[in-house]
Each structure stands twice: as structure tokens, then as C-alpha cells.
Amino acid sequence: MSDKNVIPYKIYLEESEMPESWYNVRADMKNKPAPLLNPGTREPMTAEELSGVFCEELVAQELDNEHPYIAIPQEIRDFYKMYRPSPLVRAYCLEERLQTPAKIYYKFEGNNTSGSHKLNSAIAQAYYAKKQGLKGVTTETGAGQWGTALSMACSYFELDCKVYMVKVSYEQKPFRREVMRTYGASVTPSPSMTTEIGKKILAEHPGTTGSLGCAISEAVEVAVTNPGYRYVLGSVLNQVLLHQSVIGLETKAALDKYNIKPDLIIGCAGGGSNLGGLIAPFVGEKLRGEADYQIIAVEPASCPSFTRGTYAYDFCDTGMICPLAKMYTLGSSYIPAPNHAGGLRYHGMSPVLSQLYDDGLMEARSVRQTDVFEAAEQFARVEGILPAPESSHAIRVAIDEALKCKETGEEKTIVFGLTGTGYFDLVAYEKFHNGEMENYIPTDEEIAESIAKLPKMD
Numbered sequence: 001m002s003d004k005n006v007i008p009y010k011i012y013l014e015e016s017e018m019p020e021s022w023y024n025v026r027a028d029m030k031n032k033p034a035p036l037l038n039p040g041t042r043e044p045m046t047a048e049e050l051s052g053v054f055c056e057e058l059v060a061q062e063l064d065n066e067h068p069y070i071a072i073p074q075e076i077r078d079f080y081k082m083y084r085p086s087p088l089v090r091a092y093c094l095e096e097r098l099q100t101p102a103k104i105y106y107k108f109e110g111n112n113t114s115g116s117h118k119l120n121s122a123i124a125q126a127y128y129a130k131k132q133g134l135k136g137v138t139t140e141t142g143a144g145q146w147g148t149a150l151s152m153a154c155s156y157f158e159l160d161c162k163v164y165m166v167k168v169s170y171e172q173k174p175f176r177r178e179v180m181r182t183y184g185a186s187v188t189p190s191p192s193m194t195t196e197i198g199k200k201i202l203a204e205h206p207g208t209t210g211s212l213g214c215a216i217s218e219a220v221e222v223a224v225t226n227p228g229y230r231y232v233l234g235s236v237l238n239q240v241l242l243h244q245s246v247i248g249l250e251t252k253a254a255l256d257k258y259n260i261k262p263d264l265i266i267g268c269a270g271g272g273s274n275l276g277g278l279i280a281p282f283v284g285e286k287l288r289g290e291a292d293y294q295i296i297a298v299e300p301a302s303c304p305s306f307t308r309g310t311y312a313y314d315f316c317d318t319g320m321i322c323p324l325a326k327m328y329t330l331g332s333s334y335i336p337a338p339n340h341a342g343g344l345r346y347h348g349m350s351p352v353l354s355q356l357y358d359d360g361l362m363e364a365r366s367v368r369q370t371d372v373f374e375a376a377e378q379f380a381r382v383e384g385i386l387p388a389p390e391s392s393h394a395i396r397v398a399i400d401e402a403l404k405c406k407e408t409g410e411e412k413t414i415v416f417g418l419t420g421t422g423y424f425d426l427v428a429y430e431k432f433h434n435g436e437m438e439n440y441i442p443t444d445e446e447i448a449e450s451i452a453k454l455p456k457m458d
């Protein structure tokens with residue numbers, strides 16, 4: 001009997017089957033992720049120090065290496081119900097097109113206006129800010145997905161939202177900007193004259209089009225100098241991976257319904273939040289010795305933190321004002337070449353995933369941009385969804401693995417994270433179609449140069 005008679009194209013969960021708690025994988029890790037360090041004293045950041053910048057409950061979640069389950073407040077679960085559970089789709093059409101014996105599933109997180117998984121954490125962070133009685137939050141956005149998700153979450157909880165958007169994206173992605181303004185956020189191109197650091201950068205580099213690191217510095221400055229404001233971040237941090245575990249918990253619940261056990265789990269990795277969330281419950285089983293899975297993180301060849309980076313303490317921002325995090329990094333002075341998967345252009349990687357990778361619990365692969373868009377197009381043409389360039393990194397490796405199965409005849413079950421849609425990335429698709437897309441790959445010397453500037457630890 002064909003699988004089609006047994007397993008539907010889309011596996012949905014009932015509302016009542018949605019997770020009631022997030023899963024904190026750190027509780028099951030023998031080697032805990034290294035703590036954030038104060039950039040001045042090089043001592044672990046205390047809750048008190050962190051709470052000057054972040055909301056109190058989020059600080060508690062950031063530092064919690066102990067509790068495996070943290071209840072999702074009812075208000076957040078209610079919001080989740082508007083766009084979750086997200087479907088787990090069996091890619092029957094892709095399998096057929098590839099003529100592979102592999103069974104391919106993807107968890108689709110693009111079914112909300114932000115077009116990505118980022119809303120899962122944005123709504124949680126906005127909730128805790130509101131609960132603390134804050135007036136608003138500040139953040140930076142590069143490609144714009146995080147800023148969009150956060151403005152949606154803030155408008156829901158009636159919080160003010162100040163977004164510092166890298167100037168080049170502000171100018172090149174006017175539609176993203178308008179979505180944020182529709183949700184009531186103020187969007188400022190960074191660097192700007194509204195902050196001391198912005199003025200300083202503009203004085204030193206007149207006409208600069210900005211960077212993520214600079215936008216972070218501006219957003220943090222505004223948060224710490226305005227009473228009633230805190231700074232929020234859309235990836236990398238432990239708390240963000242915790243919120244994103246809703247992806248993995250739903251995936252596991254859907255697979256369990258049909259007794260499906262994945263062999264291979266694949267996700268794209270920028271700062272690591274979607275992948276960390278998707279794999280969390282599976283890694284938990286691995287850590288507890290209950291099951292085994294092959295896990296692959298996929299990153300762009302132009303920004304290869306895992307595959308060519310160094311595991312060391314580094315600054316999280318180029319302005320060097322944020323805490324130090326121990327992570328796989330290319331160095332905070334590494335400036336990734338223009339790359340159309342904007343959400344994957346971060347020099348470092350989540351400390352949780354960095355530790356899991358260092359312990360051999362997961363693998364990583366880097367892929368070239370044109371190969372990614374080829375996979376994106378192949379996927380779009382049979383599965384109907386126009387994928388985000390970021391997500392398409394995972395599609396690339398899922399297809400590669402399915403083609404390997406075709407050669408060996410193995411019937412592997414592959415699950416990958418389809419993090420979002422690519423409607424705001426059509427300039428990138430246009431470049432690909434016109435044959436104008438470049439595959440920039442840094443030289444060893446370039447990487448060594450920024451690694452040499454890592455903070456000296458003694």
C-alpha cells in the first residue's frame with residue numbers, strides 16, 4: 001500500500017495537541033553552553049546586569065540551564081493559535097519529481113504575515129515586556145523579517161516598537177519597511193543621528209550604508225537610555241531557541257501520530273534559532289540516549305561560521321558593547337559579502353548549537369548561493385510554495401540527500417525546516433534568473449584576519 005493511503009499530504013495537529021510548554025534542551029546537555037561574559041570584567045553576566053538591557057523574565061529564561069520544560073503563558077498560546085499549529089507537509093510531489101525512495105517532510109513556518117518563524121519568539125518577548133509594564137522595545141533588523149515579526153507582536157500587546165534597520169535594506173526593501181509601519185513601528189535607517197553611536201559612526205564614515213552590528217549598537221543605546229524600554233533580539237540567544245522549540249515539539253507530535261521516525265533532520269542556520277527550535281526535542285532524546293538522529297545545519301558558503309569558524313568567545317556586535325558569547329564565529333569584524341539570504345549573514349552562531357556541534361551531536365554543511373536558488377526553484381515548481389532564500393539552504397541539502405538515496409536505494413526519512421516565504425526577496429530571484437548572481441567564498445586569509453581580532457581571553 002502506498003504511503004499516500006496512510007499519511008496525508010499535510011499533517012495537522014488539533015489545537016488541543018499544541019505544546020503547553022517550551023522545551024529547554026540545555027537541561028539535558030551534559031556540557032552546558034558557555035555563559036555570556038561581561039565585556040569589561042570578563043566575568044559571567046549576572047541576572048542584574050542583564051536586566052538593564054533585557055526584560056526580567058527573559059533574563060531568567062536566558063540563564064536557566066536547569067528546567068527542561070517552561071510553561072507557555074496562556075496569552076502566548078492564544079496568539080499562537082491564530083497561525084499555529086503550522087503544517088508538517090509530506091513532499092510527495094518533490095519526491096516524485098526527484099524519483100527518490102526517500103520520504104521527505106517539511107515543517108512550514110511561513111504562514112503568517114512576517115513570513116517566517118520569527119513571530120514565535122517575537123510574541124513571547126513582547127508578552128514579557130508588556131507583563132513587566134514596559135512602554136516599548138527596541139531592536140535592529142537586517143533583511144527585515146525580525147523587525148516585521150516584532151512590530152506585529154508589539155501592536156498586538158500595544159507596545160511601542162523602535163526598529164533600527166540597516167540603511168541599505170531600508171532603501172532597498174521599502175515594502176518590508178511599510179509592513180512594519182502598518183503595524184505601528186517606527187523604523188529608522190541605521191546609522192542615524194538619533195543616537196550618540198550613530199552620530200559617531202556617521203562622522204567617521206559619512207555616507208555609510210550601515211551594518212547589522214551598527215544597528216544593534218544603536219538599538220541597545222536607545223533601550224538603555226530611555227526609561228521603560230528594553231532591547232530584544234530575534235536569534236542567537238538561549239531564550240530565542242527556547243521559544244522556537246515550539247517548532248520541534250509540534251513536528252515531533254505530528255510525526256508521532258503516524259509513528260514516523262526521521263533519520264535525518266535538516267535546517268538552515270543563521271544565528272541558529274529555527275534549527276535550534278526544530279531539533280530541540282530530537283536532540284533531547286539523543287542526549288538522554290533514547291534515540292539517534294543525524295542532524296545537519298546548513299549555512300551559506302559566504303558566511304560559514306560552523307564549517308570554517310573558530311569556537312571561541314567573541315563579541316556579538318561590531319560595536320563591541322554587547323556581552324561576549326562563546327560560539328562558532330568568523331570574528332565580529334568579519335563582514336560577510338552581500339548575500340541574498342540576508343537572515344543568514346551573521347558572524348556567529350547560537351552558543352547552544354555551538355556546544356552541540358562541538359560535542360559531535362550535529363553536523364554542518366555550507367552551500368553556494370546559486371545552488372541554493374536552483375533548489376529553491378525546483379522546490380517552488382512542484383510544492384507550490386515560493387521559499388525564502390534562507391530556507392532554501394535547507395531545501396538544497398534535503399534534495400542532495402534525497403538524490404543520494406536514489407543512488408543507494410535507501411528509504412531514508414528526511415525532515416527539514418521550511419522557515420519562510422520569499423515574496424520580499426524577488427530581487428534576489430531576479431538576479432538568479434538573469435545569471436547575475438555571484439558565489440562569493442571568503443579566502444582562508446580573510447577569515448584568519450578577522451579571527452586574529454577575537455578578544456584575547458586569559
Ligand SMILES: *Cc1c(COP(=O)(O)O)cnc(C)c1O
Pocket residue numbers: 115116117118145146234235236268269270271272273274275343344388390391419420421
Ligand atoms: C531569520 C531567518 C532565518 C535565520 O535565522 P535563524 O535564527 O538561524 O533561524 C532563516 N529563515 C528565515 C525565513 C528567516 O527569516
